[in-house]
Each structure stands twice: as structure tokens, then as C-alpha cells.
Amino acid sequence: MASHHTDTLIIGAGIIGIATAYYLKKMAPEESVTIVEQDQPMAFTSAQSGENYRNWWPHPTMKKFTEHSIDLMEQISDITSERINMTRRGYILATRENDISDLVSELTDSYSDSSLDLIRYHNSVLSNNYQPAESEAWQSAPDGVDILESESLVKKHFANFDPDVKNIIHIRRAGILDSQQLGSFMLEEFKVTSGKRITGKVINIEKGSGFSVEIEGQTNPINATRIINCAGPFLNEIAQMLDVQLPVTNVLQQKIAFPDTLNAIPRKQPFAIDLDPQIIDWDEEEKNLLEKESEFAWLTQKLPGAIHCRPEGGDNSNWLKLGWAFNESSVTESWTPELDDFYPEIVLRGAARLNPALKSYYGKLPRKVAHYGGYYTSTEENWPLIGKTTVEGFFVNGAMSGFGTMAACASGELCAQWVLDEKLPDYAEDLSLERYNNLELMEQLNSLNKGKL
Numbered sequence: 001m002a003s004h005h006t007d008t009l010i011i012g013a014g015i016i017g018i019a020t021a022y023y024l025k026k027m028a029p030e031e032s033v034t035i036v037e038q039d040q041p042m043a044f045t046s047a048q049s050g051e052n053y054r055n056w057w058p059h060p061t062m063k064k065f066t067e068h069s070i071d072l073m074e075q076i077s078d079i080t081s082e083r084i085n086m087t088r089r090g091y092i093l094a095t096r097e098n099d100i101s102d103l104v105s106e107l108t109d110s111y112s113d114s115s116l117d118l119i120r121y122h123n124s125v126l127s128n129n130y131q132p133a134e135s136e137a138w139q140s141a142p143d144g145v146d147i148l149e150s151e152s153l154v155k156k157h158f159a160n161f162d163p164d165v166k167n168i169i170h171i172r173r174a175g176i177l178d179s180q181q182l183g184s185f186m187l188e189e190f191k192v193t194s195g196k197r198i199t200g201k202v203i204n205i206e207k208g209s210g211f212s213v214e215i216e217g218q219t220n221p222i223n224a225t226r227i228i229n230c231a232g233p234f235l236n237e238i239a240q241m242l243d244v245q246l247p248v249t250n251v252l253q254q255k256i257a258f259p260d261t262l263n264a265i266p267r268k269q270p271f272a273i274d275l276d277p278q279i280i281d282w283d284e285e286e287k288n289l290l291e292k293e294s295e296f297a298w299l300t301q302k303l304p305g306a307i308h309c310r311p312e313g314g315d316n317s318n319w320l321k322l323g324w325a326f327n328e329s330s331v332t333e334s335w336t337p338e339l340d341d342f343y344p345e346i347v348l349r350g351a352a353r354l355n356p357a358l359k360s361y362y363g364k365l366p367r368k369v370a371h372y373g374g375y376y377t378s379t380e381e382n383w384p385l386i387g388k389t390t391v392e393g394f395f396v397n398g399a400m401s402g403f404g405t406m407a408a409c410a411s412g413e414l415c416a417q418w419v420l421d422e423k424l425p426d427y428a429e430d431l432s433l434e435r436y437n438n439l440e441l442m443e444q445l446n447s448l449n450k451g452k453l
Helices: 017-029 060-079 103-110 152-155 177-192 232-242 284-292 343-354 356-361 404-419 434-436 439-446
Strands: 004-012 033-037 052-054 090-095 119-122 144-148 167-171 175-177 197-200 202-207 211-215 222-229 250-260 271-274 307-312 321-324 370-378 387-388 394-398
Touching: 004 017, 004 197, 004 211, 017 033, 017 177, 033 222, 052 060, 052 404, 060 103, 060 177, 060 404, 103 119, 103 144, 103 404, 144 152, 175 271, 177 404, 197 202, 202 232, 222 232, 222 404, 232 370, 232 394, 250 343, 271 343, 307 343, 321 343, 343 356, 343 370, 387 404, 387 434, 394 404, 434 439
Parallel strands: 004 033, 004 222, 033 197, 090 271, 119 144, 222 394
Antiparallel strands: 052 175, 090 167, 144 167, 202 211, 211 222, 250 321, 250 370, 271 307, 307 321, 387 394
16 A cells, blocks of 8 residues: 555544544545544444434433434435434333332433423323324424323333333434444545545554554555544554553443244334343243353343333334343453353343233244344443543544444534534533543532433
């Protein structure tokens, strides 16, 4: 490869790197921008995306950030004639708890900058102002949140759920999109504006008046005025080449998808999350066998909640997607993460608590099960890192544990604003490394729910 110079080199061609390149060229077409990635675009972590989005977070800063990202995705949906298949049936948060005051408090705090009229309470089966998610169209979906506090109302609208569910919170500005199509569109636009892409692994970075970036197998380095680290799970591997340590860890999380040949889940069911901790539904013989093996005994103990179940592929498909991010152990990132062979049965049994009809698949999942997984790269407080680092000209855009797809557009735009020294939104510093100097904010974040779902 001949010597290559670029104003900005973006390391990583996942959805975050692509969105950063797209908005950088959109805002400054004259800038030369190059993406370097050792694999095909969106072939690693972004290929494992849950492809969900939501504007609910337990803090108004993250709500405002993701609200803006949804605005940007809607703009792309409009200009591409719905190419990104954006739908909006919302998120259903289900619990068997009688007292949901803590959840409601989080909602009111999150909506503190909005009209609290967007939080609607329904406490009778006769309530006629709750709008079920009959349509998947995002344009006609309501905003805000519906709180169903009546068991009879829950049973009326969600008859397939565990009959012990007492309360439901329906986040309405939430849904599903095709992240691969979103990334493809932005990458195509990047190329149209003369953006460059290089395939290769970054193995060393030297800092001088600019940056000299060595690519494995290439004789000549890439010379860049500035670098943006969008390397996903490899954020720290890249940062350490410039003696920068980022406060992030990686946790491997898994999902499964399969055809619902038994029609266990209604196709119009929104993305549903069982918030409650649980003990997996093993029979006595299975439980006794697991308890005797130290390696598997944990499977008989109480596990965290937030099990996901959603229809996959739209109303005319029969696929389901299940996920359960119960793993909390950080690991060293690898290009070949090792999946747990038992995970499909574990997540199935977990999801069957909220959706009892899934029990019909115990021990007999369809042959076409897709089992996959990717890294959740996160900070302790589960907020992203977007902006400057301690090295002049070296920026970071990452640490979006499980919310990379929904945050990609806003994070790409925000990072471009940092790079181009444009006016920043009021939440910019709080989403950058600068927040660690704000002791009051960090103390607040340490006391809050981290928004992991």
C-alpha cells in the first residue's frame, strides 16, 4: 500500500465507526476521512445487535441523548423510504411486584425535562385510554409511557403473560430497526462523499505532529491528523497504543432466535422484558443433577431479571428472539468468543416464566436455532465515552453496552461535533471522559439504576 494521508482516521467499522464517519462527512464534506477495519463492516459486535431502541433511561441525560438518536434514525427512515425497517410497538416491562414506586420515580426523573402528561396511569379494566400496540408503524405510535396498574387490565391486553404479573410499564417511543440496513445506508453515503475504507489490523500508533498508524502486513503507515477510536470491544487495545487507559470492561452476552412453529408468542406482542429475578424452571431430577455439579450449581440459584422476548422479522414472520444478559463477569476480548452450549435451554426456560407457552419447546427447540453472542463494552455507570482523550487529536466513541444500535446516530454526530470543534449539546461533557471530574454527577450515577435491560 502506498503512503496514505487522511485528516481523520476512524478505527473500527462497526455501527459506531460508520455513524461517526457518516456524520463527519455530512458536517464537513471537505474533510478527508478514512475508516480502517480488519474485517468486513459490521461483521463483529454489530452483527450480534439486538436491533432494539428505546428512549427510556433512569436519567434525563441518557434519555435526551437517545431521544435525539431516535430523531436522527427517523430522519434516515424518511429519506430512505423506510429502508431501515423501523417499527414501534414499544417496550413492555413486566413485574409481579405490587409496589412499583421505584420504577415510577425513575420515570418521572427521566421525564423531568418533558411534559409529565406523557406518563399515563391506567388502574381499571374499564380504562379506555390505553392504546394497545396494534400497528408496528412508528409514525402513528404514541409517545410517552403507559403504566398498567390493574391485574385485570394486564390480563385483558396481555393474556399470554404469566397470570401473576401485576404491573406493566409500556415505553412507547421504543421498538426495532434493521441495524445492518442502517449501517449500509450510512456507509454508502460515506463512500459517495469520497470517504475511504482500508482493510487491515492496526498494530501500532506513533504520535508526533500527527499520528503514524501501522497496519499489519503493510509497508507504509497511514498518516492522520487525528484519530477516532471506535474499536468496540478493542477500545482499550487501541487506546493503550498511545498510553491511554479507558475505564471500560467487556462482558460476553448471548441471544438465540428460532422459528416459532408452535405459535407460542403473538406476533403483535411488543418487545417484552421480565424485570423480576427468578429461579430457572428445572424439574426436580434436573435440579438435583445440577446441584451436584459445582460447575452448574449456579443454575439452580436466583438469577437476575431482564429476560427479553420479542417477535422477530415483522408481522409476517414466525421467528422469535430471546435474550438474557445474566452474565456479569468481565472477560478479555477475543475475535473468537466462546459461546455456552447450554445457553439456548437456559434462556428458553427463563423466558417461559413470563411467556408460559414457551414451555412447549422445553428439550425440543427447532433445529434452526441461531445462537450468537457479542461483547457488551461498558463503563461502570453504563454511560458511553464520546469525545476527547488525554492525547491531543485522539478521540473515542464507544462503551455502548447493549445500546450501540440505538445510540449510533447521536453518538456519531456528537463525536463529529467534538472533532470539528462545533457547538456541543448540553449533555456532551457528561458523556465524555470529562464526567469523571464531576464528582457530584458521578456520585449521583453510582446511586442510580444503570439502565441495563
